[in-house]
Amino acid sequence: MDFLHPTLNHFLVLGAVLFCIGLYGALAKRNAIAILMGIEIMLNAVNITLVAFSFYNTVKPFSTYLTGQIFAIFIITVAAAEAAVALAMIISIYRKRSTVDVGEINLMKW
Amino acid sequence: MATLLFWVVAIVLVGSALMVVGARKIVHSALALVVVFAMAAGIYLLLNAEFIAIVQILIYAGAVTILILFALMLTRVSNQNELTNPNSKTWWAALILSALVGAGVILASTFTHSTTLLEKSPVAAYGSNSCPLPTNNVAYIGQLLYSPSCYSYVLPFEIASLVLLVAIIGAIVIARED
Numbered sequence: 001m002d003f004l005h006p007t008l009n010h011f012l013v014l015g016a017v018l019f020c021i022g023l024y025g026a027l028a029k030r031n032a033i034a035i036l037m038g039i040e041i042m043l044n045a046v047n048i049t050l051v052a053f054s055f056y057n058t059v060k061p062f063s064t065y066l067t068g069q070i071f072a073i074f075i076i077t078v079a080a081a082e083a084a085v086a087l088a089m090i091i092s093i094y095r096k097r098s099t100v101d102v103g104e105i106n107l108m109k110w
Numbered sequence: 111m112a113t114l115l116f117w118v119v120a121i122v123l124v125g126s127a128l129m130v131v132g133a134r135k136i137v138h139s140a141l142a143l144v145v146v147f148a149m150a151a152g153i154y155l156l157l158n159a160e161f162i163a164i165v166q167i168l169i170y171a172g173a174v175t176i177l178i179l180f181a182l183m184l185t186r187v188s189n190q191n192e193l194t195n196p197n198s199k200t201w202w203a204a205l206i207l208s209a210l211v212g213a214g215v216i217l218a219s220t221f222t223h224s225t226t227l228l229e230k231s232p233v234a235a236y237g238s239n240s241c242p243l244p245t246n247n248v249a250y251i252g253q254l255l256y257s258p259s260c261y262s263y264v265l266p267f268e269i270a271s272l273v274l275l276v277a278i279i280g281a282i283v284i285a286r287e288d
Contacts, residue, residue, distance in 0.1 A: 006116040011157070012219035014120050018127055020212030025131035027204030030196045033181055034136055037143050040174065041127055044150045047162070055157040066247070070254055070263055072162050076169055077270045081277030083174050087181040088285035094185040095287070103198060 011052035018045035032090045032100045036083065043079045047072045116156055123149035136195040140178050147171040161248045 018041060025038025054068025094100050126149065129142035147170040154163040187194050198204075253260060255267050 004117065005113050006156070009220055010116070010120075011153070013216050014123070014153070016212055016215040016219060017124055019215065020208040021124070021127045021131055023211060024204050024208040027207065028197050028201035029131070030198045031136055031194065033178060033185070034131075034139060034195050037130055037139055037178065040143065040170070041130060041146060044146065044170070047166075048150060048153055051154055051157050051159045051162055055159070066250060066254060069159050069162055069251060072159075073165065073251075073255070074266060074270055076162075076165055077274060080169050080174060081273055083177055084277050084281040085284065087177055088281040090181055091184050091285050100185045100187075101196075 008052055008056040011056075012049060015045045015049035015052070018042075018048065030101050030103050032093070032102050032105075033087075035102065036086050036090075040079065040083065043075055047075055050075070112156060115152075119149050119152040119156065123153065134193060134195060136182060137179075139195055140175065140182060143178070144171055144175050147175065158247060161251050 022038045022041030022043075022045060025041060026035050027038075029035050029038065050068040050071045052068075054066050057068070090100055093105060097105065099105070123146060126142045126145035130139045130146060133139040133142060147166060151163040151166040151171070154160075154166060254262050256262065256264065258264060
């Protein structure tokens with residue numbers, strides 16, 4: 001049962017699975033808020049990958065530096081900003097067109 | 111013990127992520143998203159990243175979820191019979207695409223000898239840090255983020271605060287009623 005013990009590859013595969021679930025959610029949904037949820041899942045998957053790399057890092061100068069965790073902090077910051085702006089845009093669109101269906105928001109389609 | 115915890119957390123994480131994309135009502139998706147964020151915090155705890163785990167709980171499970179629930183409340187679908195979380199007509203294409211991306215990433219991350227590649231990394235110049243290394247993980251993150259004299263990420267940190275300020279003002283301006 002040695003393969004059950006978590007290694008770097010386990011966390012990378014977990015991140016990859018989570019990333020493609022989020023990608024499916026972002027591509028296949030019509031509700032704009034559901035698309036935003038898919039994007040949040042993708043960002044979380046990338047964070048898991050970065051933190052796993054910082055934990056399993058074997059290079060001596062970098063292993064003391066926790067660079068992956070710093071990157072994860074910045075990703076969380078940008079994700080919070082992105083969520084705030086995106087939800088403000090969704091609310092604004094809903095006020096004008098009374099729908100959040102991205103199939104019906106086609107003003108710039110030609 | 112850590113192995114068991116990892117598998118439990120990973121399975122709950124993937125299952126609730128599937129619930130987020132698969133639920134028929136979008137409020138259920140939003141509630142499953144809370145479980146996703148909490149389980150991701152559990153993964154961070156397993157990886158000795160306590161600070162990231164706390165930040166994850168505070169920002170994602172606290173703030174972002176509340177923001178999403180408020181947006182859901184303000185953008186109600188008027189027709190009761192209508193699905194609140196429908197799939198688009200080309201959802202199969204999204205399924206194929208995400209499966210391909212996932213297969214590619216999993217192949218790339220499983221069948222490369224990442225450790226042997228990392229050991230031959232030529233960049234070793236960053237090791238010249240004269241500051242004493244804190245033993246605590248969180249204290250070390252603080253030193254990496256704020257320290258003006260040691261090797262740190264002060265400038266990106268300040269730029270991140272500017273990004274947050276712009277996002278606050280932008281969100282207020284965009285969502286304002288006029």
